[in-house]
Amino acid sequence: MKAGRLKQILLLTDGCSNYGEDPVAVAALARNQGVTVNVIGVLDDQQRGEPQGLQEVEAIADAGGGVSQIVYQKNLSETVQMVTKQAMNQTIQGVINQELQHILGERKTIEELPPEQRGEVVEIVDDLGETCQLEVLVLVDSSASMHHKLPTVKEALADLSLSLNARTGSNEFSVYSFPDSKHTITQKVAWTSELSAMHGIFQKLSSGGYTPTGPALKEALYAFSKKAIVRDEQGVVDPYEETGF
Amino acid sequence: MKKPDFNLAAGTTIRGKWGHHVYHVVRKLGEGACGVVYLCQKNGVLYALKVGTESSRLMLEVNMLKKFSKVQGVKLGPSFVDVDDWIVNNETYPFYVMEFIEGQPFSVFLKGKKKEWVGICAMQLLSDLEHLHRSGYVFGDLKTDNLLVADSKVQWIDVGGVTAIGRAIKEYTEFYDRGYWGYGSRRADPLYDLFAVTMIMMETVYPNRFDAQKDPKKTLQDKLKSAPLPSEYKKIIAECWRGKYHSATEMKEALGQVLMKRAQPPKRSSRKSVQTDASEWGEMIGVSAIVLAFYGISAWNLWL
Numbered sequence: 001m002k003a004g005r006l007k008q009i010l011l012l013t014d015g016c017s018n019y020g021e022d023p024v025a026v027a028a029l030a031r032n033q034g035v036t037v038n039v040i041g042v043l044d045d046q047q048r049g050e051p052q053g054l055q056e057v058e059a060i061a062d063a064g065g066g067v068s069q070i071v072y073q074k075n076l077s078e079t080v081q082m083v084t085k086q087a088m089n090q091t092i093q094g095v096i097n098q099e100l101q102h103i104l105g106e107r108k109t110i111e112e113l114p115p116e117q118r119g120e121v122v123e124i125v126d127d128l129g130e131t132c133q134l135e136v137l138v139l140v141d142s143s144a145s146m147h148h149k150l151p152t153v154k155e156a157l158a159d160l161s162l163s164l165n166a167r168t169g170s171n172e173f174s175v176y177s178f179p180d181s182k183h184t185i186t187q188k189v190a191w192t193s194e195l196s197a198m199h200g201i202f203q204k205l206s207s208g209g210y211t212p213t214g215p216a217l218k219e220a221l222y223a224f225s226k227k228a229i230v231r232d233e234q235g236v237v238d239p240y241e242e243t244g245f
Numbered sequence: 246m247k248k249p250d251f252n253l254a255a256g257t258t259i260r261g262k263w264g265h266h267v268y269h270v271v272r273k274l275g276e277g278a279c280g281v282v283y284l285c286q287k288n289g290v291l292y293a294l295k296v297g298t299e300s301s302r303l304m305l306e307v308n309m310l311k312k313f314s315k316v317q318g319v320k321l322g323p324s325f326v327d328v329d330d331w332i333v334n335n336e337t338y339p340f341y342v343m344e345f346i347e348g349q350p351f352s353v354f355l356k357g358k359k360k361e362w363v364g365i366c367a368m369q370l371l372s373d374l375e376h377l378h379r380s381g382y383v384f385g386d387l388k389t390d391n392l393l394v395a396d397s398k399v400q401w402i403d404v405g406g407v408t409a410i411g412r413a414i415k416e417y418t419e420f421y422d423r424g425y426w427g428y429g430s431r432r433a434d435p436l437y438d439l440f441a442v443t444m445i446m447m448e449t450v451y452p453n454r455f456d457a458q459k460d461p462k463k464t465l466q467d468k469l470k471s472a473p474l475p476s477e478y479k480k481i482i483a484e485c486w487r488g489k490y491h492s493a494t495e496m497k498e499a500l501g502q503v504l505m506k507r508a509q510p511p512k513r514s515s516r517k518s519v520q521t522d523a524s525e526w527g528e529m530i531g532v533s534a535i536v537l538a539f540y541g542i543s544a545w546n547l548w549l
């Protein structure tokens with residue numbers, strides 16, 4: 001099996017959306033377009049008790065076919081790479097499960113195979129995770145309550161590219177922040193394979209009290225399709241565009 | 246990230262769906278990121294049984310265990326015994342069974358021991374790593390949590406991080422990860438494990454570990470400077486970080502030289518001799534015997 005291209009949106013936020021369309025619906029749309037949505041809810045290290053407004057985190061990721069996790073700032077680096085890798089595996093497994101059903105003609109998943117065969121299939125999944133191309137669009141909620149967390153976010157993203165660039169497959173990242181009064185989201189880092197030297201990317205930030213997570217996700221999705229168009233115009237052949245494989 | 250949300254009581258029977266083997270739970274041994282490990286017994290033999298929910302992760306571990314139960318005649322990690330599914334309350338839980346390693350956690354073992362043991366354990370690890378690296382793999386998630394000491398020999402138990410050389414390290418823990426400290430990539434090469442060995446040595450004197458702070462490299466250098474470790478070890482650690490050692494073998498040899506030197510019997514005239522008591526002597530002899538065994542030299546030749 002040949003490794004394809006996986007696309008993910010990684011949303012980093014610390015609260016509930018309060019403006020515009022429902023982010024859960026947009027996430028479902030993204031999934032349908034072959035883009036997985038992962039969500040990480042970032043808590044203050046001092047924060048205690050049940051976090052408010054973060055129920056949405058799980059709902060968005062579920063709809064987006066991705067992985068969600070709520071973490072304290074200090075664990076952000078570990079979590080960002082874990083969530084990304086787990087979502088990759090999840091997507092690949094999903095594709096393999098479809099193949100299995102195709103071949104075996106019945107509803108069968110990897111988990112239902114006898115241990116011997118399962119052992120072989122997980123190696124294939126692992127290989128694909130190592131070799132596939134990955135595109136991650138990072139969408140950072142930069143509303144007022146997130147401001148003091150942004151240095152940690154920056155570190156975590158540098159760490160993410162360190163982890164993923166250790167793979168055989170290639171990676172591309174871009175970073176967007178929201179809200180932006182004119183365009184909903186602002187591109188902070190153009191598509192690149194390195195997220196290590198991002199100086200001053202979160203400097204000029206708006207401090208409006210609104211969090212348009214849904215519209216921001218939709219813009220991120222557009223940004224993805226724009227990228228695909230640019231790629232097509234450059235004549236890059238990508239037969240696996242549709243499903244990611 | 247999910248763990249099975251059950252706690253199996255002693256006496257619970259775990260029956261395999263495919264192989265029909267039956268295991269009886271004795272007690273819980275520990276818990277990890279992807280499963281719970283129980284001490285079990287079957288036909289009077291004790292085993293370690295790991296049950297989880299993440300089938301694929303468990304299967305990858307099984308594949309590794311199978312591969313490394315024996316590499317070139319050397320045992321690296323617990324032997325593999327069985328893999329199966331357990332159905333309970335209409336839920337299927339994958340599990341695997343391996344050899345039970347009856348040992349002490351690394352940190353417990355080192356408590357109250359002389360600092361030589363830090364070097365000896367590091368050497369033992371490096372010897373096993375030599376074999377692993379030679380067969381084309383890197384341990385990856387090398388950390389004290391994954392080490393048990395049985396019969397004065399360090400053994401690793403969790404092979405979940407074992408990664409083919411050239412690939413992305415599968416699992417790591419920040420404190421032991423060279424990437425976290427700014428000392429290189431997370432691509433598997435033998436030196437990745439050597440770095441983790443130095444961090445295990447550091448941890449013996451910083452049991453609570455420490456964070457990278459603003460400048461990871463500087464933090465680490467400062468911590469090394471003030472570490473209450475023998476200066477010869479500190480030198481080797483620093484050299485490892487500087488990239489002086491290109492293989493487990495090279496680092497092992499450097500450590501071996503230091504250990505051999507320190508294992509010499511103290512001279513009557515030295516001021517230390519006053520404090521040297523019988524028990525310390527006994528340990529010294531034990532220490533040198535192990536070191537010499539590493540070199541395949543008979544201890545008697547030197548001592549008599």
Ligand SMILES: Nc1ncnc2c1ncn2[C@@H]1O[C@H](COP(=O)(O)OP(=O)(O)OP(=O)(O)O)[C@@H](O)[C@H]1O
Nearest residue numbers: 274275276277278279280282293323344345346403
């Ligand atoms: N073969 C064994 N013999 C004795 N004890 C074992 C064995 N395997 C595991 N244990 C015990 O169970 C604990 C958890 O096991 P293990 O580290 O394999 O879990 P894990 O899910 O892989 O953890 P993680 O991936 O978070 O490191 C260990 O710390 C150890 O105490």
